[in-house]
Amino acid sequence: MKSPKLLRRTLLASLLAFAASWQTPALADWPDRPIRMVWPFASGGMGASLARILAEGLTQELGQPVYVEAKPGGGGILAFQFTKSATPDGYTIMLGTNSTSTLVPSINKNLPFDPTRDFEHVAMVYVGGNAVVVRADSTIKDFADLRAQAKANPGKLTYGSAGNGTTFHLMPAMFDLINGSKMVHVPYKGGAPAFMGLLGGETSVVFGDLSSLPHVQAGKMRALAVMSPKRLDAAPDIPTTAELGMPELVMESFYGVFAPLGTPRPILEKLNKATAAVLAMPSVQQQLKTLSMQAAPDTSAKYFADKIRSETARWKPVIDKSGITSE
Known part of the structure; x- marks a missing residue:
């Protein structure tokens, strides 16, 4: 006759085997x-x-x-x-x-x-990286111009974001903090609507992801800088914020x-x-x-x-x- 200890071990092993046999088919069939x-x-x-x-x-x-x-x-x-x-x-x-x-x-x-x-x-x-972009016909010609205009005209320039608390929101807010300026935040429900708002003249600038590059290549937007540790392979001619005097503004x-x-x-x-x-x-x-x-x-x-x-x-x-x- 098996000892109580051996019986317990046998019962435990049987329960574990049963549980495995019950769970495995469902997991093995995933996804169905x-x-x-x-x-x-x-x-x-x-x-x-x-x-x-x-x-x-x-x-x-x-x-x-x-x-x-x-x-x-x-x-x-x-x-x-x-x-x-x-x-x-x-x-x-x-x-x-x-x-x-x-x-x-x-x-x-x-x-x-x-x-x-x-x-x-x-x-x-x-x-991946992010870029600062304006409309191609904007009076803001480069990153230095953005810094100067934002500082000289508090509350006049606007930036579009993908929503409160997104990178599109934090990056320009950080820019203002470093630059000593005050732009106005215009939140949208995503990056694409924010870029469409810029193209439609609703905002002055967007600090956003690289989905702006096709618009830059099509001549509809102007890229002022990329917020990456180094220049991007996809856009080697666009300088980094570090090169332009704002090394703190780097976010991937x-x-x-x-x-x-x-x-x-x-x-x-x-x-x-x-x-x-x-x-x-x-x-x-x-x-x-x-x-x-x-x-x-x-x-x-x-x-x-x-x-x-x-x-x-x-x-x-x-x-x-x-x-x-x-x-």
Whole structure:
């Protein structure tokens, strides 16, 4: 007769085997229906194009449709809340940005989620630069002219943003802080509407992502500077803010895939592997090049999570000093 200790071990092993046999088929079959990819801003623009490219690639890799669902509002907060509340089964993911995951927590003191603790960080997708642009017919001819006009005319120049608390908001606010000027903030529901507002004459300048470059190349906008550590391969003739006397104004944007907290590890690993495979596709690399984008140098979940933590720590004291709020 088996000892009580041996019986307990046998029973435990049987229970574990039963649990494994009950869970494994569901995970092994994932995905067996369409997957929703949430995009936190309005349709259109570089980020939305990246979401579409990634969704098409994941559809190919995973064998199930991956569709993009835009949920703009609150500088990305609405989409993060929606994703946080979704069932953690791998059928709702989000392509999120650094603005909501690293800047908004320091700007909005009542944020209903913590980007470092309330989500699974699946994969880094893109890291890239930003540019300062005006309309081609603007009286602002270069970066020095922007500094002079903004300082000489407080409250007269306006800047469009992708929403309160986004990089489009923080960068010009930082410019004002460094420059001793005061421009007026005009928030939109995404980067694309902000650029359209600039083209339509609603604002004076936009400090935004590189989806402005096609407009620059088409002669509709003028690029004054890029806010990157070095000049961009996609726009080697545009000087950096450091070259132009404002080295503090450097910010790179990044995008990554989030999932609801508690999403099973095998699903997260499969998503990460599929994302890396998509970004390695020659066709995807060509599409990114057309958008003046490059895949992230490291697509790992660890790199993504570490980047969120380090950038949050980097920008918190800057934001606190600037007095920037979500209002």
